[in-house]
Amino acid sequence: MTFAQFSRQASLSRGDICREILASHRESIKAKKEATAVKNLELIFDATLALANQKGFQAMTVRDLSRATGLSMGALYDYFTSKEELLEMVLSTGRRVVMRLLERGLQEAQGPLEQLRAAIRTHLFLSEAMQPFFFFAYMEARHLGEEQKERAKQSELATERLLAEIIQRGAKAGLMAPGDHQMAAALIKAMLQDWYLKRWKYAKRRVSVDRYAGFVERAALALCLGQGLPSPGEEMTGS
Amino acid sequence: MTFAQFSRQASLSRGDICREILASHRESIKAKKEATAVKNLELIFDATLALANQKGFQAMTVRDLSRATGLSMGALYDYFTSKEELLEMVLSTGRRVVMRLLERGLQEAQGPLEQLRAAIRTHLFLSEAMQPFFFFAYMEARHLGEEQKERAKQSELATERLLAEIIQRGAKAGLMAPGDHQMAAALIKAMLQDWYLKRWKYAKRRVSVDRYAGFVERAALALCLGQGLPSPGEEMTGS
């Protein structure tokens, strides 16, 4: 599976995402006609991600957003009741879309090794297709209220658990070396996140998602196949 | 080397860091006596990291800082000329201290394998000892001015280059498998950063730095020793 193939089959457009925002916030959005609502939500969604990723959501002002979208202050507030709700709106909808596509990307893979590869590629390809959103979600999670922040953490743990369970099944089937599958999953997750957190670095080096995916796959396999790997010195001094 | 050993020999105290801030900003700090200046800089440094890591530097107000330190608005402005200078002050001094300690931690290790282990442990132990600062530096880098932001990126690339050069030497000496040493270094760096970015996760699981270091070491070795590792399927569909 390459990124090009993934893009073709996933076909996730901003329009779909904004229709989803509209559906889940129907009561607080004043616009009556779906066409108008979706058009403006797209403007707002894009501009919010662009501005927030450039200067941070806190530093972005609603006047910035007005300038970037071409909508007046008043018109903007027909789509959210407060700046905080705007943040919550973008994050919760995005997270829901990501989760759905992640699960869809995994259901075809058969056997632990194939599943591990599918999980890695799906995660990377998704974060490539929705890079501004992934970066936004990572950096702005801590500005959320307590119960929303907890949901963000749960989302992080859920994707990690997905990896851990694959590795555990692989170990049980004798395809991977036994070891700490939770820790292995955590390290793989860290590698996956680096792709969208350090975009500027990989862009400058002209590393494509496909090449990065290949590399992470090999690293993950090396990690899972050789977990018992004897290593010189005194580790496991742990708490 | 364990974290306990590292802490003993590095002995980096807040006092030392604040003395360094004082020295490099002598002209803009109004306090005359070193003892007073260092005492208050410690209060300011600690409170800034605590507040900014909780709610973000932008969202933290100078009045918050006044409440947390017990100093009045006026007294605070005897130590920095603007909120932005406070940010720059903390970040640039911290980065200088980190760079010095990183280099010191590496100079004893002999041979690529030992150097790789030393680099991993030193980076992890440093980020453990100065966790609030590392998190702060990572999250607030993008709120800096352009030339300071560039310096932050250079700092990121410098530590990565350090790893890449070790791996390259190891491959030349035949101790590690040949491969893309820059990419291997990038992935190792991602694993190192996860330690201070996801503190809450590892704390809840009672994973100590020492145990984490052991795990990253094994992952790094698996990655470097088996880089040519044949892997199923169609990768290297690159750029």
Added chain:
DNA sequence: GCATAAAGCGAGCGAGCGATCGCTTTTTTA
């Protein structure tokens, strides 16, 4: 083509921000 509903507007509000400065309190010096 006119009435009515929908969408869009932007000056203006109170709140809270970063920053200042004339004054008081504390410490040092002789």
Added chain:
DNA sequence: TAAAAAAGCGATCGCTCGCTCGCTTTATGC
């Protein structure tokens, strides 16, 4: 212990923020 120096203070300033609301403009239905 009195004078001088240093440190500390907080009301106040100008400004910008998030947000509102009475009004205008545009689209729709008959």
